[in-house]
Amino acid sequence: MSTLFEPYQLRSLTIPNRVWMAPMGQYSSASEGPTTGFPNDWHLAHQGARAAGGVGLILTEGTGVSPAGRTTPFDLGIWSDAQIPGFQRITSLLTSLGAVPGIQLSHSGRKGSTDRQWLGGKLLGPEQGGWQPADPSAIAAAEGEPIPAVLTLADIDRIVDEFAAAARRAAAAGYKVVELLAGHGYLIHQFLSPFSNHRTDDYGGSFENRARFALRVVDAVRAVWPDDLPLFVRVSATDWLTENPEDVREGWTVDDTVRLAGLLKDRGVDLLNVSSGGLVPDAKITAGPGYQVPFAARLRAEAGVAVAAVGMITEPEQAAKILANGEADAILMGRELLRHPSWPLDAAKALGGEVRVPPQYHRAWPR
Numbered sequence: 001m002s003t004l005f006e007p008y009q010l011r012s013l014t015i016p017n018r019v020w021m022a023p024m025g026q027y028s029s030a031s032e033g034p035t036t037g038f039p040n041d042w043h044l045a046h047q048g049a050r051a052a053g054g055v056g057l058i059l060t061e062g063t064g065v066s067p068a069g070r071t072t073p074f075d076l077g078i079w080s081d082a083q084i085p086g087f088q089r090i091t092s093l094l095t096s097l098g099a100v101p102g103i104q105l106s107h108s109g110r111k112g113s114t115d116r117q118w119l120g121g122k123l124l125g126p127e128q129g130g131w132q133p134a135d136p137s138a139i140a141a142a143e144g145e146p147i148p149a150v151l152t153l154a155d156i157d158r159i160v161d162e163f164a165a166a167a168r169r170a171a172a173a174g175y176k177v178v179e180l181l182a183g184h185g186y187l188i189h190q191f192l193s194p195f196s197n198h199r200t201d202d203y204g205g206s207f208e209n210r211a212r213f214a215l216r217v218v219d220a221v222r223a224v225w226p227d228d229l230p231l232f233v234r235v236s237a238t239d240w241l242t243e244n245p246e247d248v249r250e251g252w253t254v255d256d257t258v259r260l261a262g263l264l265k266d267r268g269v270d271l272l273n274v275s276s277g278g279l280v281p282d283a284k285i286t287a288g289p290g291y292q293v294p295f296a297a298r299l300r301a302e303a304g305v306a307v308a309a310v311g312m313i314t315e316p317e318q319a320a321k322i323l324a325n326g327e328a329d330a331i332l333m334g335r336e337l338l339r340h341p342s343w344p345l346d347a348a349k350a351l352g353g354e355v356r357v358p359p360q361y362h363r364a365w366p367r
Helices: 041-052 081-096 153-172 187-192 212-224 254-266 293-303 316-324 335-339 343-351 359-364
Strands: 008-010 013-015 019-021 057-064 100-106 177-182 231-236 271-275 306-309 330-333
Touching: 019 343, 041 057, 041 081, 057 081, 057 177, 081 100, 081 153, 100 153, 153 177, 153 212, 177 187, 177 212, 187 212, 212 231, 212 254, 231 254, 254 293, 271 293, 293 306, 316 330, 316 343, 330 335
Parallel strands: 019 057, 019 330, 057 100, 100 177, 177 231, 231 271, 271 306, 306 330
Antiparallel strands: 008 013
């Protein structure tokens, strides 16, 4: 039997298998009024279907630690205690189905105040429910877009506190895993990469300075997150600039990520969710089946940290081989689980493994 269907232990938490759902924005929360940022029936149904399909860990979409931390006005948020009961409804359902509930905490920085993805993701002004994005430096997210405001030292302190407060609410809501979004061009990644961070104070310049914000957020969250529960960080292993010999721009590299991984591990981060890109709009990315797995494998080997692989992993045999080769400790799936919510059940059938099935579905399994 493949280790894909074996439990995985992190601190006191046992995750029933190694097939996990990556956080994916649903852009389905109320954008205004008293339930702005609240989870609703869509989020419950979306996550519940994957839990019923056998997924071991469900990571809720990137959830804003503040209203300005969202990417769109329709994203989830966890900046108010009033939002906790809605999340408790989700965690209760997932737990009842045998899945572990997790949540990704995020701040969009300069990538915020945009429309929903299926409407083109264009920037929204205040009259459309948008806000003034801010980032480490006065650099637009893409050519032709407005220049964001620059975060002050007081702003940085406030955002660190917002991450910690969000983690406290996540624990109160019943989540067993918190993941910090430090990749895909969002705020923490914006601080890390020299492409987007041109600051001249203690948060810019050297690697140590550019990593300072990320480490402060990790320290603040780890201080309030239960000691017996794991903390994840999602990273972009590279900005995909050094991989292109024709591109002379300086960005975040795999070497940088290996170095950061060691620091994160020392601060109590239990696992890295290893992705790539998202910061440089015109970076040339060589994509294909499992194209990001080598990044995960290198972090696991060189930094000695647990990793989850993600990115065009769609076939049971492919996922099983990644684990068997020691390239990752778990598999995170996104689009494939949108297409196929019961992928773990079919994968278990194909590989001879076992995955829990809700009793209501027993008549259909095994096939």
